[in-house]
Amino acid sequence: MHRLFQLTFLISAFLLLSGFTVIGHRGDPTVYPEETFQSFDSAFAQGANYVELDVHETSDGQIVVQHDNNLVRMTGVNRLISSSTLAQVQQAKTKNGEAVHSLADVFAHYQHTNAKILIETKIAKGEPHPDLEAKIAALINQYHYQNRVMFHSFSLSSLKRLQKVLPNVPRILIVGSLKRITFDSFKYVDGINISSDLITPDLVSQLHYIGKKVYIWDEMNENRVLWNWLVNLNIDGVVTNYPGLGHEFQSLKANAVSENVNSLASNTSNNALPIYMNPYQPAVRKRTLAPNAVVAVTKRVRLNQAVYYQIGQNAFVPAETINVAPQAGWAHLFLNHRIIIKTEALQLRLVDDPLQPSPTATQLTNGTIATVTAARYYNNQLWLRVESGWLPASEAQVLPPETDNQLWYYQYSQIPQQLKPVIHLPNNTAPLVSN
Numbered sequence: 001m002h003r004l005f006q007l008t009f010l011i012s013a014f015l016l017l018s019g020f021t022v023i024g025h026r027g028d029p030t031v032y033p034e035e036t037f038q039s040f041d042s043a044f045a046q047g048a049n050y051v052e053l054d055v056h057e058t059s060d061g062q063i064v065v066q067h068d069n070n071l072v073r074m075t076g077v078n079r080l081i082s083s084s085t086l087a088q089v090q091q092a093k094t095k096n097g098e099a100v101h102s103l104a105d106v107f108a109h110y111q112h113t114n115a116k117i118l119i120e121t122k123i124a125k126g127e128p129h130p131d132l133e134a135k136i137a138a139l140i141n142q143y144h145y146q147n148r149v150m151f152h153s154f155s156l157s158s159l160k161r162l163q164k165v166l167p168n169v170p171r172i173l174i175v176g177s178l179k180r181i182t183f184d185s186f187k188y189v190d191g192i193n194i195s196s197d198l199i200t201p202d203l204v205s206q207l208h209y210i211g212k213k214v215y216i217w218d219e220m221n222e223n224r225v226l227w228n229w230l231v232n233l234n235i236d237g238v239v240t241n242y243p244g245l246g247h248e249f250q251s252l253k254a255n256a257v258s259e260n261v262n263s264l265a266s267n268t269s270n271n272a273l274p275i276y277m278n279p280y281q282p283a284v285r286k287r288t289l290a291p292n293a294v295v296a297v298t299k300r301v302r303l304n305q306a307v308y309y310q311i312g313q314n315a316f317v318p319a320e321t322i323n324v325a326p327q328a329g330w331a332h333l334f335l336n337h338r339i340i341i342k343t344e345a346l347q348l349r350l351v352d353d354p355l356q357p358s359p360t361a362t363q364l365t366n367g368t369i370a371t372v373t374a375a376r377y378y379n380n381q382l383w384l385r386v387e388s389g390w391l392p393a394s395e396a397q398v399l400p401p402e403t404d405n406q407l408w409y410y411q412y413s414q415i416p417q418q419l420k421p422v423i424h425l426p427n428n429t430a431p432l433v434s435n
Contacts, residue, residue, distance in 0.1 A: 019253040021237035022246040023118050024048035025217070026067060030241055033074060033094040035065050035101070037109060044115065047247025050150065052118040052239055055103055055136065057129050062086035063103040063136060069124055071100065082127045103136065107143035116148045118239070120174070121162070123155035133158060137165040152193050152215070152239075160188045172215055186212060193217055193239060196230065201313060204234050215239060228277040232314055252280035256303040265297045265309065266328040268335060269321035269374035269385070276316045279308035289317050292332070297324060305356050320353055321374045321385075330415045331375035331382065333408065339384060339396040340424055341368045350389025354378050362388040369399075382421050393421035400425070 024043030026034035032042050040051045054067040064081050072078045075092035090099045101109075106117070119136065123129060140149060151162050152172035159171045172191040175181055178198055191213030194203075204214050213236040218226065222240060230238065231249045240246040256279065267273050273289040276282035279301045289295065289311065299310040300319065307319035323331045341348055341364045348364050351357035354376050364370065364386075374385035382393040398421050401408050412423065 019250055020235050021049045021215075022047060022243055022250050023050040023052050023215075023237055023239045024243035025052050025239045025241050026054070027051050028243055033096050033098070035067065035074075036094050036096055036098045037101070037106075038096050038098065040106075040110075040115075043243040046244035047250070048243035050116045050118045050237075052120060052152075053103075053106065054120045054122050055132075056081045056122050056124075056127070057132050057135070058086045058089055059083055060085045061130070061135065063132070063139065064089055065101045065103055065106055067122075069122070069127060075100065082124075103139055104143075107139055107145060111143055114148075116150075117145070118150045118152060118172075121151065121153045121155060121158040123153065123158050133161040134165050137162075140166065140169070156185055156188060163188050170213075172213070174217070181207075186210065191215055191236065196222070196226065199233065199235075201233060208234070213237070224281075225283075228281065228283045229314055231280055232278050249280060252303065256280065256301050259300045259302075261297045261300050261309065261324060263297055263324045264294060264328065265311075265322050265324040266294045266332065267291060267317070267321055268323045268328060268331040268376065270335070271321070271374070273317045273321065275311070276308070277314050279303050279306065279316045282316075285315065292335070294328075297322070307355050320355060321376055323375070323377055327377040327419075329411070330419065331377055333411055333415075334372050334375045334382070334384060334393075334398055334421065337372050337401070338369055338399040339372060339386070339393075340399065341366055341370070341391075341395065342397050342422075343395045348391060348395050350386070350391050352389060354383035354385075354390050357390070360389045364388075364391070372398075377419065380419060382419065384421075397422045397424040399423070 027039030028042035028046060029039060032039040035053050043051050053065045055063050056066055056069050058064055058081055066074065066081060069081050071092045074094050077092040079092060081089055086102060092100050121132060140146060146169065150170040150172060151159065152174050153159055154174045156173060159173060162171055170190045172193045173185055173189045174193045176195050181192060192207055193215040196216050196218040199216055207214050215237040216230065216235055217239040222242060227245060227249050231253055238246050267289050270291050272291060275285045275287055275289055277285060280303065295311045297309040297311055301308045301310065308316040309319050309322050310316050343366050346366055349359045350362045352360050355378055370386035372384045372386060376383045383390050384393050384396065400423050
């Protein structure tokens with residue numbers, strides 16, 4: 001079984017996806033006992049790029065993988081690691097029957113895979129830790145894990161010592177308070193692992209600006225609602241109790257193509273648009289984007305066949321009726337106007353979306369008059385929506401307003417020639433196609 005896992009592991013589990021790194025916190029602890037091989041294997045199988053583990057030192061100077069310094073919570077045996085030998089510690093068994101592992105056990109177990117590990121050094125007050133970091137470094141060098149580990153710790157002193165013995169291995173400071181993020185600490189660390197309660201988009205940008213990576217940890221109860229918010233942040237990694245859920249959002253984000261827009265835009269439609277928390281697994285927000293509303297858009301996100309515009313933090317709208325400036329003003333000129341179907345065929349089949357046109361069952365007969373309910377420029381072509389679907393403006397003629405039309409004609413004349421739809425002049429069968 002382990003050989004089969006290793007094969008799967010080598011083929012797929014460690015293909016790093018763009019976006020952010022998923023780190024299984026103590027493995028997959030909601031499914032299997034934490035910091036056991038079973039828990040680590042499950043995290044990797046769920047798509048984690050790293051597993052996180054904690055280390056303590058025994059009385060005989062060995063490095064043990066456990067979160068607590070006392071074995072009672074995980075094994076039922078009331079024994080302090082720091083006052084016990086490795087042999088005494090390994091007499092205790094976790095609920096799945098595994099012995100408490102040493103760090104050397106873990107390195108040996110995964111030596112012939114691509115497993116990557118985030119190590120947390122636990123520096124408890126009053127707990128002896130002579131040369132802890134040097135001993136970890138010796139094991140890393142012995143098992144050739146130099147490019148397969150990272151460190152994080154609440155102890156800046158421990159990270160300073162790690163910088164001396166393993167200067168090329170990434171070091172991350174864990175913080176639960178903004179007061180701990182100081183310029184002095186930046187000299188010793190490559191990144192910050194910060195509570196999800198404290199993180200903001202501005203803080204991520206500021207840390208990236210000074211060259212520090214940003215990782216997130218949560219109070220170990222993260223859920224889909226939190227991930228709907230978290231996935232929008234430009235973070236480098238997440239330490240999560242739910243590696244499968246993290247990998248799900250990681251994959252969605254990795255498959256998306258994001259482009260900066262930074263422009264004004266409008267919902268050129270008579271219908272309101274839903275606003276989603278993110279485009280990856282759209283969770284609808286209570287408010288909507290009103291018809292003809294003008295907004296600032298920052299990004300365009302393409303995911304599979306769907307396209308969304310970001311209009312704020314945790315706010316995305318489908319792109320079907322969104323026009324960015326200056327096309328937004330041109331498209332608005334034709335909203336609520338009547339059009340005459342003018343096609344070479346007797347019937348014109350409508351489509352359901354101008355961004356990814358799929359024919360609908362609806363056809364309009366040549367000469368039919370319909371009213372435009374939405375307009376969208378896409379790939380330098382104007383599309384018009386009527387009650388039953390979308391059609392290219394090249395298959396119709398627009399009827400200009402019957403009264404107070406001087407301003408309309410002027411605005412129409414400002415549209416670049418190649419983007420102008422044909423209009424049908426009153427009392428004149430010849431369409432106006434130029435200024």
